[in-house]
Amino acid sequence: MVVGDISTGTDVLVIGAGPAGYVAAIRAGQLDLDVTLVEKEAYGGTCLNHGCIPSKALITATNVAHEAGHAEEMGIHADPAVDMAGMVGWKDDVVTQLTSGVEKLCKANGVNLLEGTAHFADEHTVRVSHGGEGQGSESIEFEHAIVATGSRPIEIPNFSYEDDPVLSSREALALESIPESLVVVGAGYIGMELAGVFAKLGTEVTVIEMLEDILPGYEADLKRPVKKRAKELGVDFHFGQTASEWHEHGDGIRVVTEPAEAEAEAEADGGGLELDAEKVLVAVGRAPVSDTLDLEAAGVETDDRGFLETDDRGRTNVEHIFAVGDVAGEPMLAHAGSYEGQVAAEVIAGEPSAIDYQAMPAAVFTEPEIGTVGLTEAEAEEQGFEPVVGKFPFMASGRALTTGHADGFVKIVAEEEAGFVLGAQIVGPEASELIAELGLAIELGATLEDVAATVHAHPTLAESVMEAAENALGHAIHTLNR
Numbered sequence: 397m398v399v400g401d402i403s404t405g406t407d408v409l410v411i412g413a414g415p416a417g418y419v420a421a422i423r424a425g426q427l428d429l430d431v432t433l434v435e436k437e438a439y440g441g442t443c444l445n446h447g448c449i450p451s452k453a454l455i456t457a458t459n460v461a462h463e464a465g466h467a468e469e470m471g472i473h474a475d476p477a478v479d480m481a482g483m484v485g486w487k488d489d490v491v492t493q494l495t496s497g498v499e500k501l502c503k504a505n506g507v508n509l510l511e512g513t514a515h516f517a518d519e520h521t522v523r524v525s526h527g528g529e530g531q532g533s534e535s536i537e538f539e540h541a542i543v544a545t546g547s548r549p550i551e552i553p554n555f556s557y558e559d560d561p562v563l564s565s566r567e568a569l570a571l572e573s574i575p576e577s578l579v580v581v582g583a584g585y586i587g588m589e590l591a592g593v594f595a596k597l598g599t600e601v602t603v604i605e606m607l608e609d610i611l612p613g614y615e616a617d618l619k620r621p622v623k624k625r626a627k628e629l630g631v632d633f634h635f636g637q638t639a640s641e642w643h644e645h646g647d648g649i650r651v652v653t654e655p656a657e658a659e660a661e662a663e664a665d666g667g668g669l670e671l672d673a674e675k676v677l678v679a680v681g682r683a684p685v686s687d688t689l690d691l692e693a694a695g696v697e698t699d700d701r702g703f704l705e706t707d708d709r710g711r712t713n714v715e716h717i718f719a720v721g722d723v724a725g726e727p728m729l730a731h732a733g734s735y736e737g738q739v740a741a742e743v744i745a746g747e748p749s750a751i752d753y754q755a756m757p758a759a760v761f762t763e764p765e766i767g768t769v770g771l772t773e774a775e776a777e778e779q780g781f782e783p784v785v786g787k788f789p790f791m792a793s794g795r796a797l798t799t800g801h802a803d804g805f806v807k808i809v810a811e812e813e814a815g816f817v818l819g820a821q822i823v824g825p826e827a828s829e830l831i832a833e834l835g836l837a838i839e840l841g842a843t844l845e846d847v848a849a850t851v852h853a854h855p856t857l858a859e860s861v862m863e864a865a866e867n868a869l870g871h872a873i874h875t876l877n878r
């Protein structure tokens with residue numbers, strides 16, 4: 397049956413139900429706006445279905461198995477067997493619980509949910525096609541629109557995700573059996589997190605990266621323990637190489653690489669590599685999903701990479717059309733998208749909200765974890781501060797030693813005069829959780845004295861935050877002061 401052309405109107409039309417879009421829709425609903433949320437695939441977007449949540453579920457599950465099997469030092473002797481289908485099934489249950497929660501929360505906040513693919517017809521209309529033959533389409537007129545269509549994995553030449561041995565993170569998180577060997581192309585956070593998962597599952601993992609180190613954008617001292625641990629887990633690294641092609645070889649495939657820099661090729665041992673594996677995972681970054689929206693029909697412009705440029709209210713070049721989340725560019729993180737979504741909804745409702753990234757955290761779930769917020773020491777200097785830095789090694793933390801994970805440190809960066817906390821970088825156990833305290837410190841305008849004078853429970857990892865602040869002030873108790 398052809399449904400035909402129904403035309404409806406809404407105050408706010410949100411396109412995409414990932415963490416940016418569904419949060420924007422819920423906030424708009426809370427603010428009594430009439431809001432319609434269009435989603436073409438699954439509530440929760442990349443984050444809940446193919447990104448943050450499935451990857452963290454598998455990281456946790458593989459850590460349970462790996463730790464149990466490597467705890468002789470603690471007097472534990474076990475040889476856990478991993479049933480990959482069972483592990484993936486558990487991960488899928490977690491995802492289903494969360495995605496159905498999103499749907500319920502949207503409905504409870506008065507959000508009209510619409511399944512289908514949206515594209516702009518003009519600057520106040522989208523058409524939503526419901527997919528499949530005879531499913532029809534409808535037009536929605538809107539006062540305001542929020543584009544939250546997210547991102548997709550970048551494909552590199554000669555590595556099509558259509559081909560079975562070539563995986564994007566999405567397929568890698570859905571594998572039902574453990575590959576014997578895996579080449580990971582790209583040592584960014586997605587590549588490094590998944591390299592850790594498969595190395596712990598017993599896969600022979602080789603990482604190739606065109607740059608000279610892992611995790612671009614992070615400081616060298618944060619990366620060091622992560623690279624060291626990955627090597628201990630058996631991950632083999634090749635830097636300064638790009639993947640150029642792959643072909644069938646024996647029972648598996650052969651991935652061919654080339655030196656990333658022309659000069660390297662000239663060096664005696666600077667040639668390309670041939671790496672044999674069962675699968676290849678390409679994790680070289682993500683591109684915005686903006687090319688399928690007919691943005692021109694609404695007059696919305698993108699930059700040359702396809703990202704929608706926005707101001708500090710989330711507005712695009714078209715006053716009443718906003719963009720939030722990955723499609724609006726860096727920081728391409730779920731919590732950044734949710735935050736931008738909330739601000740956009742509040743601006744539409746007439747509230748004086750604005751986006752401020754000063755205390756935006758980032759977490760990398762490698763072993764050990766990395767958590768960062770605010771400025772690094774170098775960034776603080778660049779911005780004209782005279783930074784003072786305090787550091788505390790987890791090796792000196794009683795709690796870290798009792799967890800069996802004492803690699804890494806907490807580093808606090810503050811401005812010297814009044815001691816305001818400007819940033820923090822943590823590498824070590826639970827860094828993803830610990831960093832929240834320092835985000836709050838920055839948001840509240842707390843000083844080193846404030847953090848140091850806050851009594852932290854003993855024995856906790858969080859005491860390391862207090863000790864790092866004390867170290868910056870020159871009176872840490874459990875580490876030598878500068």
Ligand SMILES: Cc1cc2nc3c(=O)[nH]c(=O)nc-3n(C[C@H](O)[C@H](O)[C@H](O)COP(=O)(O)OP(=O)(O)OC[C@H]3O[C@@H](n4cnc5c(N)ncnc54)[C@H](O)[C@@H]3O)c2cc1C
Pocket residue numbers: 411412413414415416417434435436437438439440441442443444446447448449451512513514515544545546547565566586685688689720721722723728729730731732733759761
């Ligand atoms: C493996 C992996 C691990 C990650 N881990 C983390 C992490 O630990 N922490 C973190 O902060 N971030 C993580 N991320 C990044 C995070 O997933 C993204 O930053 C986040 O999902 C972006 O949210 P979004 O709402 O902008 O877009 P998305 O989550 O991509 O959602 C966009 C939605 O829009 C829909 N859509 C697209 N076009 C249309 C259309 N025309 N009509 C209707 N619907 C449409 C899509 O189907 C999708 O559901 C990870 C990503 C990956 C791939």
